[in-house]
Structure formats: structure tokens, C-alpha cells
Amino acid sequence: LQIEPLSWQSAEPLLSVQWNSSGTLLAAVCTPNRLIVLDYRGTVLYSQQVPVNSVKLLTAFTWAYDDQVLIAAAGGHLAVGRVVVGVPSLFSLVTYNLWLMMGSSARRVDSLPLPVRERNSIRELDHHVIRCRIPSHDELSAQVCEPSDWRWYCTIRPVPRKAHSYVLCMEHMGGLVPVLVGRQTNRIIPQFHISLLSSSTVASNSRSPTPDNGSSAQVEDVGAFTRHSVQRNSVWRKSKRQLRALMNRHVACRQPLNRTNDKLLQVAKMQFVHERT
Secondary structure, eight states: OOOOOOOOOOSOOEEEEETTSSSSSEEETTTEEEEEEEETTTOOOEEOOOOOOOOOOEEEEETTTTTTEEEEEEEEEEEEEEEOOOOHHHHHHHHHHHHHHSSSTTGGGGSOOOOOHHHHHHOOOOOOOOOOOOOTTTTTHHHHHHHHHHHOEEEEEOOTTTTEEEEEEEETTTTTEEEEEEEEETTTTEEEEEOOOOOTTTTOOSSSSOOOTTTOOBBBBGGGGOOOSSSSSOOOHHHHHHHHHHHHHHHHHHSOOOOOOOOOOOOOOOOOOOOOO
């Protein structure tokens, strides 16, 4: 066993340290949410404040994707960083800066006067390591009308202070995110007028900003949809009772009451006798 006497002194108190799977890089987290990456000789390779919009300290971080990604968490916020070994090329730096200038999205990359190779390189940056499946406002119409590769778990809740109106919420991270709004147009037959969600329909109680690129994990407050309803007076039970009463009146009108006795045989008493022989 050979031990090299190498040391490194941190200027801030350390919260946690973790080696990568190959044992060549050491990631350390300090108190002001600073991430420091060192090699096995103790040389600082990277030192930067973790870009999370939270006043809480980092609660967890880990290496992922074969030591190519670092993921840090502070409360309900996540920060994902790609590990690039060595000095990146000028082409990679320019491509990344163009992607940032386009709003961290390659949706309008075809409008740029660039060759196909450069445009494809910008599109590759849209591959998120952790991406929320909640569609953005621009992609909402296509997501609800076309089949997707994953299954959505949804819940229908009534809209407060609006009769016969309901909102379709997508279950995400223990909360409900409103997606569609439906208004019942027929009291007997369950027919609805479904429309896209507008900002005035359901007020958001979240304080965190939501970028319009579909990569946010913002969850709406479930308390905004709370309504105490009686099971007997639900819309579906009322519709069934009204439909049943309507059908009974219709059948009773077409079948007059028969007061005659149509019995062919009436048995008042039966007695079985067993005879011995």
C-alpha cells in the first residue's frame, strides 16, 4: 500500500465530498453552495457557485451518466452540469453560446443561416438529462391531440366558483398541474366543451418563475381546487337519476295499466302424500 502525502485546504466549511466512479475526480460542496472539483493530486480543476434559485443549502449531489454529469439539489431545485474533460473546442463554445442566445432552445434553429452540421450540433444541446414532461404553452395543443411515448397520470377537479366546470390536472412530483379546462354543456348526457387552459381560469400560487421551454417542474397549489362535495349530489349521480326518471315516465305512458287478472292458473295449496306399498 502506497500513500501519497497530498492535502488540500478549503476556504469554506465542507458539506460533502464524493469521488467519481473511476476515482480520478473528487467533487466537494462548500457552505455557500459552491462546487469544487479536484483531481487525485488535489489540484482544483473547477470552482463555481451552483446556479440554483434557492436560499437553502445544497442537500444532495451525485455523479451520473458514467461521470459525465454532476447533479446538485437544493430544496426543490436541481442543477445539472456536464463534465467536459480537457479544454473544449472553439466550435463547441460557439455552439453553446448560440444555444443560450436562442433561449436555451433549438426550436428556431432552422431560421439561422447556418450549415446543416452546425444546426444539428445546436439541436443536440436540447437533450436534457432531467427534463420535465409538462408541455409548454406552445406545445400544449400538440401534446394533448397526438399520442405520446409515455403515460400521463391525470386527475379531474372542479373549478372553484364556476358551476359545471372542471380542470384536467397532470400529476407531477406529488402535485397537480392544470392542463385543460372542460365545461359541461348537457345536464343529462355527459357532454363537455374542452379548451386549453388560460392564466385567468386557475390562478397560480407558486412564486418561482416558469421558463417557457417545457423544462420547468413548477407544481400548482392543490388547495386552489379544494371543494367539499356530497357523493349523493354529484353530477354523475344526478344525471343518472334524471335519466332514470325520464325513461320510467316514457315507458309508463306507452304501457297502460291492465286491471284484469291475466293469471292462467293459481295454486293456493299443495300437499304431497307418501304411500306405502
